[in-house]
Amino acid sequence: MLSGVSHKIHSFKRSHKIVTCAVFGAIKISFLAFIQLSSATTAHAEPLRKSSLLYENPFDLSAGGASLTRATQEGVLFANPSLPALGSGLLRWIYSRTSIHFGADAIDLARESFKKKKAGELKVDAQLIESVLKTPIHVGNDLNLGFITAFGGVGIFQCSRTDIQGRQFGSVGLPEVRTRAEAAAGVAAFAAMPVGDTVSVGASFKPLYAAESYENISLSDFSGNGTQQLLSELKSNTQFGLGLSTGLGATAQYRTTNFDLRLAATIDDLGQTKFINSNVSPWKQIVNIGLGLIPHTRSSAVHCAFDLRDVQAAYGEHWTRRSRAGCKVLLNSRVGFGAGFYQGWPSFGVVLNLVFLRLEAGSYTREFGSEVGTIGRRVYFVATGFEMP
Amino acid sequence: MKKHIQNFNGSQAYLAFSLKLWSRASACILLGPLIISIPVIVSCGDNVAERYAPANDYEKAELDMERSQFSQASEKLETILTAEPNHHKARSLLAAAYAAQAGITTLGLIKGAAIASGTTGSPIKKFNLILPEASSGSLTLMDNACTSMALIPDADLTTEMSLQRSLFFSAYAFLQIKFFATNAEALANISANDAAKLIQTLANAASSSGNSALTTLAATVSTSIAAIPGDDITKVKVTLGVSTP
Numbered sequence: 001m002l003s004g005v006s007h008k009i010h011s012f013k014r015s016h017k018i019v020t021c022a023v024f025g026a027i028k029i030s031f032l033a034f035i036q037l038s039s040a041t042t043a044h045a046e047p048l049r050k051s052s053l054l055y056e057n058p059f060d061l062s063a064g065g066a067s068l069t070r071a072t073q074e075g076v077l078f079a080n081p082s083l084p085a086l087g088s089g090l091l092r093w094i095y096s097r098t099s100i101h102f103g104a105d106a107i108d109l110a111r112e113s114f115k116k117k118k119a120g121e122l123k124v125d126a127q128l129i130e131s132v133l134k135t136p137i138h139v140g141n142d143l144n145l146g147f148i149t150a151f152g153g154v155g156i157f158q159c160s161r162t163d164i165q166g167r168q169f170g171s172v173g174l175p176e177v178r179t180r181a182e183a184a185a186g187v188a189a190f191a192a193m194p195v196g197d198t199v200s201v202g203a204s205f206k207p208l209y210a211a212e213s214y215e216n217i218s219l220s221d222f223s224g225n226g227t228q229q230l231l232s233e234l235k236s237n238t239q240f241g242l243g244l245s246t247g248l249g250a251t252a253q254y255r256t257t258n259f260d261l262r263l264a265a266t267i268d269d270l271g272q273t274k275f276i277n278s279n280v281s282p283w284k285q286i287v288n289i290g291l292g293l294i295p296h297t298r299s300s301a302v303h304c305a306f307d308l309r310d311v312q313a314a315y316g317e318h319w320t321r322r323s324r325a326g327c328k329v330l331l332n333s334r335v336g337f338g339a340g341f342y343q344g345w346p347s348f349g350v351v352l353n354l355v356f357l358r359l360e361a362g363s364y365t366r367e368f369g370s371e372v373g374t375i376g377r378r379v380y381f382v383a384t385g386f387e388m389p
Numbered sequence: 390m391k392k393h394i395q396n397f398n399g400s401q402a403y404l405a406f407s408l409k410l411w412s413r414a415s416a417c418i419l420l421g422p423l424i425i426s427i428p429v430i431v432s433c434g435d436n437v438a439e440r441y442a443p444a445n446d447y448e449k450a451e452l453d454m455e456r457s458q459f460s461q462a463s464e465k466l467e468t469i470l471t472a473e474p475n476h477h478k479a480r481s482l483l484a485a486a487y488a489a490q491a492g493i494t495t496l497g498l499i500k501g502a503a504i505a506s507g508t509t510g511s512p513i514k515k516f517n518l519i520l521p522e523a524s525s526g527s528l529t530l531m532d533n534a535c536t537s538m539a540l541i542p543d544a545d546l547t548t549e550m551s552l553q554r555s556l557f558f559s560a561y562a563f564l565q566i567k568f569f570a571t572n573a574e575a576l577a578n579i580s581a582n583d584a585a586k587l588i589q590t591l592a593n594a595a596s597s598s599g600n601s602a603l604t605t606l607a608a609t610v611s612t613s614i615a616a617i618p619g620d621d622i623t624k625v626k627v628t629l630g631v632s633t634p
């Protein structure tokens with residue numbers, strides 16, 4: 001009997017060790033991949049993501065990214081830590097999620113090339129090479145694992161995005177390759193409590209390792225001794241560092257039988273997030289507000305929301321860039337559809353929750369210009385994982 | 390009787406359950422595609438907030454360049470420069486837009502230089518391989534491109550701008566040579582001003598820092614043309630082989 005228990009404990013420890021190794025292995029691989037994909041960085045006064053969330057759940061992204069009044073699963077750790085205290089039940093979710101994001105441009109090019117190849121029309125000529133060089137490559141991946149209760153929760157996370165684009169005329173007329181990459185990994189924990197029946201408050205803590213890179217590699221970098229200079233920049237200008245990001249959130253809810261109204265306010269990077277022994281630009285403290293309108297039945301709901309991030313414009317972004325709007329339709333907590341406007345760009349997605357398997361897929365567009373509507377990069381995503389109970 | 394009632398209740402419950410299931414399935418089938426298509430239909434795939442956002446003509450000009458809409462890029466950049474004459478990046482990009490309209494790009498020149506370096510023949514022949522057809526229109530555009538680059542003060546030139554300036558000076562000089570080499574009437578009636586401009590552009594190209602392969606070719610021709618006795622018209626005609634020193 002005892003040996004059976006001992007064997008079970010040993011098996012559990014072993015499987016636990018395997019899971020832990022797999023998770024941290026994945027984090028390590030992602031970081032190595034990130035560093036390899038990243039290039040030299042010019043020191044920037046501001047982080048690349050500016051007022052955007054450190055991590056956004058893919059289904060929330062597909063619903064326009066308006067997640068302050070309703071975030072999906074692990075999204076609450078980043079969007080609004082006060083949200084879990086408003087629902088019913090103690091244990092909310094034990095979750096795991098892996099998602100990959102890839103730019104539509106590269107997929108379109110691959111699809112066209114495949115069609116041409118099938119028709120026997122594919123030629124490896126100057127035109128094809130030029131198309132390949134000019135097609136932006138956008139890849140990203142996220143990994144999350146943890147549990148969430150009504151009063152607190154903890155999880156590990158890792159997210160990374162890399163965007164590479166070749167431009168024939170660049171910013172001054174010369175060919176250049178623009179690279180932009182950002183990544184973060186760490187632990188996210190939160191505590192939340194209800195205040196009366198209609199209000200909840202929460203706080204989140206995220207010790208994390210962040211890295212980012214932004215560089216325009218011009219043709220002139222490869223002339224003369226430019227290559228050596230570029231390599232030197234590669235070495236010295238990649239920014240990464242360890243920091244602690246703290247957030248606060250509060251949500252007010254007005255409930256009736258078939259209609260809810262939610263108002264939320266959050267503070268991200270309370271008192272700035274600074275990085276130890278690093279040249280990573282501090283993440284500024286920002287205040288965000290959100291409004292949610294939720295007509296619902298006992299089991300299904302339509303959640304329409306609008307978020308305005310960084311209301312004080314700490315990063316100097318125009319309000320159109322700080323806006324998120326969209327709706328999520330959740331049917332019996334098993335099927336969900338989301339659609340919205342992420343910084344004004346259309347987004348959509350679907351989620352299927354089969355308890356042991358959760359599938360999400362959709363599309364959104366990320367803005368790479370200084371103002372919305374300039375350089376929109378359409379991105380597809382697929383995510384898989386589980387959600388219990 | 391009781392059994393019939395039970396059967397009836399059972400059928401009713403079954404029917405209600407079926408209807409409920411069907412209504413949910415219908416809801417999924419009908420609502421799902423409808424909801425997810427709304428933003429795409431409303432926006433036609435474009436950004437709905439763009440009209441409220443401040444315009445960034447410089448970034449839009451960059452995009453026009455990538456889409457080969459060079460005249461539109463020129464218009465935007467000229468507007469920017471009217472308001473901000475010291476916007477050197479815009480001036481450099483405007484030069485690239487003019488040159489692109491003349492069929493000359495920095496990428497094309499560098500690729501061409503690499504090909505030409507592997508061939509034998511005079512520098513003029515090598516440049517003839519690289520450059521597009523020369524016309525009075527393309528010469529005007531290249532003149533605009535070089536003037537635009539020359540307006541950027543040396544102190545404000547970045548490495549990229551220096552390279553572009555050097556390439557455009559060389560290309561413009563050899564485009565002029567190509568124009569007169571392929572147009573006998575124009576060469577016969579070449580004015581002193583045109584001849585002086587050609588020689589000066591060659592000298593500018595030879596003295597500019599940047600791409601060594603093209604600068605060396607320009608320097609070779611510039612040196613040999615300077616050694617020819619006589620006025621500028623004679624120098625050009627001798628270089629093009631229609632006259633003797």
